[in-house]
Amino acid sequence: MRQTIPLTVLRSSANPSVCSPCGGKCCQTMPGCVFPSDLDSQLRPEVVADKVLALLESGRYALDWWEGNPFSDHACSGRAYFLRPAIRGSEGRWTDDSWGGTCTFHSAQGCALEEPQRPLECRALVPSPHGACYKPEGWEAGGRRLAAQAWWEYQETLQMFSELYWETVEVRNQYEGHL
Ligand code: SF4
Ligand code: SF4
Numbered sequence: 001m002r003q004t005i006p007l008t009v010l011r012s013s014a015n016p017s018v019c020s021p022c023g024g025k026c027c028q029t030m031p032g033c034v035f036p037s038d039l040d041s042q043l044r045p046e047v048v049a050d051k052v053l054a055l056l057e058s059g060r061y062a063l064d065w066w067e068g069n070p071f072s073d074h075a076c077s078g079r080a081y082f083l084r085p086a087i088r089g090s091e092g093r094w095t096d097d098s099w100g101g102t103c104t105f106h107s108a109q110g111c112a113l114e115e116p117q118r119p120l121e122c123r124a125l126v127p128s129p130h131g132a133c134y135k136p137e138g139w140e141a142g143g144r145r146l147a148a149q150a151w152w153e154y155q156e157t158l159q160m161f162s163e164l165y166w167e168t169v170e171v172r173n174q175y176e177g178h179l
Contacts, residue, residue: 015127018127018128018129019127020110022127022131023108024106024110025131026122026125026133027102027103027105027106027111027122028103028106029100030087030099030100030101031084031085031086031087031101031103031104031105031119031122032084032085032103032118032119032122032124032125033064033082033083033084033119033120033121033143033146034055034061034082034083034084034085034119034120034121034147035119035120035146035147035150035151036048036150036151036153036154037120037150038119039052039055045153045154048154048157049154049157052083052154052157052158052161053161055083056094056161059086059091059092060085060086060091061083061084061085061086062084062085062086062087062090062093062094062095062096063082063083063094063095063096063158063161063162064081064082064083064084064095064096064144065079065080065082065095065148066079066144066145066147067079068080070145070149070152071149080148080149080151080152081148081151081154081155081158081159081162082144082147082148082150082151082158083151083158084119084147085103085104085105085119086103086104087100087101087104088101088102088103088104088106089101091104093165094162095162095165095166121135121147124139124143
């Protein structure tokens with residue numbers, strides 16, 4: 001099932017006159033989630049996979065996951081991966097399910113990414129001068145869950161990248177252990 005997000009959120013909600021004085025509190029709480037449509041508007045699996053790999057290899061992005069089935073309200077085992085920017089200090093980890101921290105792209109000058117390159121969840125957030133920033137209609141389930149739903153069709157690929165990372169870590173550990 002392909003997740004549909006209302007088209008209204010595809011426009012950027014950034015408002016420098018509100019966000020500059022704020023200093024990016026949202027970005028210091030948790031990075032926003034990337035959606036497959038951020039990587040390829042046509043959602044071509046091979047294009048999305050290539051871009052995910054390149055982003056993971058950059059060290060600035062990580063695979064996070066939703067515990068269980070993101071389409072079900074019943075607790076169940078398993079995980080549903082999605083992509084997001086790395087949390088500062090955890091760069092280089094391809095998998096990271098920790099919650100809370102400053103986005104690797106945040107700085108005193110704002111987000112290091114140009115607006116079109118920012119994750120959909122970041123672009124969806126509507127700034128409010130009173131600190132009550134919000135996401136528009138359609139985001140009630142939460143960014144992480146919606147992202148996990150949107151990445152549902154790509155789970156095999158994301159799982160493969162996760163395994164690739166851990167195999168690499170294992171090989172590196174073995175190699176360093178013999179030095
Ligand atoms: S969206 Fe809200 S929390 Fe984020 S930088 Fe703008 S005003 Fe601050
Ligand atoms: S990508 Fe940019 S806008 Fe999104 S959380 Fe990171 S610093 Fe903030």
